[in-house]
Amino acid sequence: MSMESLLPFLGMVMAILAQAANMVVNKAAMSKGTNKYIMVVYANGLSTLILLPPALFFHHRSGRPPLTFSILCRFFMLALFGGSAQIFGFVGIEYSSATLGTAMLNLIPAFTFILAIIFRMEKVQWRSSSSNAKILGTIASITGAFVVTFYKGQPIMLLPSSHPLNLFSSKSNWVLGGLFLAADSFFTSLWYILQASTLKKYPAVVVIVCFQCLFTTVQSALFTLIAVKDANAWELRLDMGLIAVLYTAIVSIVLRYTITTWCVRKAGALFCSMFKPLGIIFGVIMGAIFLGDPFYFGSLVGALIIVTGFYAVMWGKAREENLVEGGSRWESLGQNKAPLLQNNIQEKHNCTSILCK
Template identity: 35%
Template sequence: MMGSESGRAVAAMVSLQLLFSALQVFIKLALNDGMDARVLVAYRFMFAATFLCPIAFLRERKKRPPLTMKVVLQLFLCGLFGFSINQNLYVLAIKLTSATYITAISNLTPATTFLLAILTRLETLKLKKPAGQAKLLGTLVGMGGAMLLTFYKGPKIMVLDQLPHPKFAHLTENPQSHPISTGNQIIGSFLGIISCFTYATWLVIQAKVSKVYPCHYSIAAMVCLFGALQSTVMALCVHRDMEHWRLGLNIRLYSSAYAGLVASGSAFPLLSWCLRKKGPLFISVFSPLMLIFVALMSSIILNEALHLGSVLGSVLIVGGLYMVLWGKAKEAADLSEDENQGKESIPVTTGGENEMK
């Protein structure tokens, strides 16, 4: 029974990485077609909120606790950092560079989360323990990979050129096959790294709000709703001409609908199930799969070139990711062992209840 559940969890995570990989390609196709990045983000969360709000209302209407102003403020900040700012930076970074490039940068999220937790004193740096050393080393290696990815291009990797390259002229009018300029590469990398920090900020805030408001569908629906409102205001500040907002039966509509309904709406219940069954560490282990899928899809569909610097930088980032994950797993194991030893040392005659954090 456990083996079957583990198999389903692995299959679910691989499927999710495929769904998210296709999202990167859809985003790039819409941007190549001339769609504004801010408008694309706004439409994504409009679709997501429209999809998730009825589900949240029906599934959690009987167990939803009352909303307080503190919870509403936290959900607003989740929408601001995790969705509005994060996705605007992320999509703009993809526009300046490539889907593969920014997918590699996004693997810095565990390292940036660790740095943010240190800066906000939510976590202490225990350099005398192997777990603390691994997390620090992993963070430094990941950041080094990001720097290599940014400043070193190297020769073109010819392996992916052997793959079939179907033409998608009917989907995009302006395919970006020209090389990425050095300026765009540096700016795109910077925006990608900042998006990782905003995502880490969202994780910290959402972890707090989930403890006092344990309704995952409602949280997702309200955060998407706030994200839609905030992103729409951001986009309207730049584009008030309705021509930028018009959707037809084209790649702009398909990309917006896929991003909102599939990558945000439908994928969330599956991700929540995996998180509940296997925990956050299990989820993080599968992140590098998306980099492989995106590299293949981008080469086939977008005809994007892959260079040695991108490969070496990606290897370092993924290596740093697994160092951080190993450190977190080791730290959790050490904490569990210490708690078990503490239980054994408590005399049975006390008769008191022990509360553990």
């Protein structure tokens, strides 16, 4: 494996590891009493401060188009979808576990496919194997999500109850957590679709992320002021809550997004998507070691179904891209051959004329 192909591979492994670790860190912070809504506010606020200088620099140097009201509205909606996904995700792992959270992230391609059909960004061709693969993969992913949500089963990996960091509470509502995590994946899919169209109109990643973090900070702050009545909850101490905010802002939002964006540019979106199931493995290991979370049989079965559906959707997408690429090559080849054919005909005509003379 060359260094050019090795770096995106290592980058995506690091990005997925950072994402899984973020769920574990946030779960630990919430179990210690840190408010989930306040973490969203502080994390996005800190991310805004970190991204503001490079956003201003790149916007000034690159000569981007002006920030119109329409573009700002898109940024606002991106923040609304992204912030909602963060809140639903935090609530989901608070009620369930980080392992379930990483498993449910694999629903994103299925939800994105459904939304693309609804918004007429995707056409279903029933006789096409790629479309059928995406449809069956979507059904499998949603089925797997139902399994991990509504069927818990027996624990198949359980640390001793005396583990000092065993934070899994019997009061946690597994089903409700699974539904919130499904909502997280749904809003993330909406965010992906809107982000793709926004980048076409305003191709400045750092500026978009900076404004998104800014708007998410404002939106989540307004929501938190209504939802959280205790003023003391806003106080951050030198504990797990502060670590969670710093980790989410610096690693999960700024660094992970930067690494993922770089990997997408180097290796393509499909390559990066194939690493999503790694989050389940990382989530299980870190959840068991640092939180003492048990791993249930239902989670294993459901995760396997979700991953199968995930790869079916990705296979269908890859096949479509190959067909489109192949068609473009044939079209280009045909355009290149046409003048040559005309030249050959003209040369033969000239030769015939000379012989006739």
